[in-house]
Amino acid sequence: MLYAIETSGITKRFEEVTAVNNISISVKPGELFGLLGPNGAGKTTLINMLSTMVEPSGGNALVWGHDVVKEADLVRQNIGVVFQDTTLDDRLTGRENLDLHGRLYGLDGKTRKKRTQDVLSLVELTERADFIVKTYSGGMMRRLEIARGLMHHPKVLFLDEPTLGLDPQTRLHIWEYIHKLNKEEGVTILLTTHYMEEADRLCDRIAIIDYGQIVALDTPQDLKNMLGGDVITLGLEDPGDVGRLCSSYQKDGCANIVEGKQNEVFITVNNGERQIPHILALASQAGIPIISVSLRKPTLDDVFIHYTGRAIRDKEVSGMEEVGYKMRSRRK
């Protein structure tokens, strides 16, 4: 088996919309792969198809070598899924949730006991294990779900927006667990997120997905490099100097792109921090006074804007959605 997950032309059409449109990705065993895109881009639908919850309308997908439609049971045996909304039984304790999960996956009593301890300590919930889940905070519930998804030693773990609606500190914690899982236990992980930083920090490779299609796929670094480099912004005292300065950089050839606007000059270069002295030296040679210098490394936000023409946040309804998780769990 070459790939942990392999889809070819997988498509999901609902009545009016095509949620996932002809997506082909290959995820290597042990890889931490990210699907990055705004809400409604089709990330969750893709995960639902790969985890056998929804049948594709076209194309096919193999997860750990098994077809998601024809061999759904074999796929289910090999995957763990952490959905966006809670799927815990909040009348049971954390330990009971894990134990029932172990039973459903056919683990015997001894294995269940040991595994429960292992996964609880991994997500640092051992002390709260015998409390009813209803008393847990949002972050603890998410940790318990991750722990539960790992009970049966899945080969592939799907995480749908694993840190949605969590406070920054808890988010950092969850990132640590995900990283640890992937590097130490070797679990292949496919996660979806609309947090740029999350994708950037965690993932080996990222597919940027928009309107159900992949618009770019590479390592975070290469995605950012594709934009042509870092941007150095120089502020000038006299707007009249902008044209002259621009042409001197163009003549020098140190910059990939040079642009002037009002009293600022934008220079796109590779290795920005090493180029600043040279850039400033050229300016003083030309006798043009510089009043400010700033260096900006491209982010995945810039990559997203580059490929889709808009910022990922434009479509976001984050406030509403983030309270959604807690409200659902509280309504009972």
Next chain:
Amino acid sequence: MNPGRAAQTVYTMWLREMIRFSRSKSRIIGALVTPLFFLIILGTGFSSAFQVRGGGTFDKSYLAPGLIGMSVLFASLMGGVSIIWDREFGFLKEILIAPVSRFFVSLGKAIGGVTTAMIQGILIMIIARLIGVQYVSFWGVLAGICVMFISGIGFIGLGIAIASKIESHEGFQMVMSFLTMPLVLLSGAFFPITNLPGWLKILVYANPLTYGVEALRYFLLGKSTISIWLSIAVLVIFSIAMISLGGKLFGKMRV
């Protein structure tokens, strides 16, 4: 799916229902108090007013099997319909994503729900005995418990079937009031069915709960209007039909 895994699936789902049941003390008390009020107040009130044809009064003894039937109906319908809550609060996904057969999942859920229904029915039976209802024999009581099991399975199957079809928990309240009240009122739990006008007789005889109540009356009190063999036959057919329907619809259910 091999038999060991199937049994483990059923047991897991049963275990979950039991843990949840043991944590909902207020629900248990509520489920016991209502029939108890009926038994004491209605039983006393009726016995002063009505004579059953062929002798004897329509008293708390006559009401007891009807109330046991009613509480089994409530508990088992609720047990089946609770799938709506599992969907609403997400746990259903956890079950549907597991590498287990949905049929055995719903069977486990059904047996769990029936267990809780039987516990409630038996508690009412004991309370009724304590306030003076006389049962004919020990074997009759055991047979009565079997009747609770069979009719409970039927109503839980019905509940699962309804839950698999209802999209939201808002629709649930409506279904419950349209279903439970007519089923109870038309079952002969609260009146003798010997001398009914034609239209009422048809409705009462079309109601599966009637046969549950009549079978309980036969086994607990030694007398019934409908022949015990007919009651048992109807209950068994009803239960098999409903649990098959429930299992089938649950298998097709989407989250």
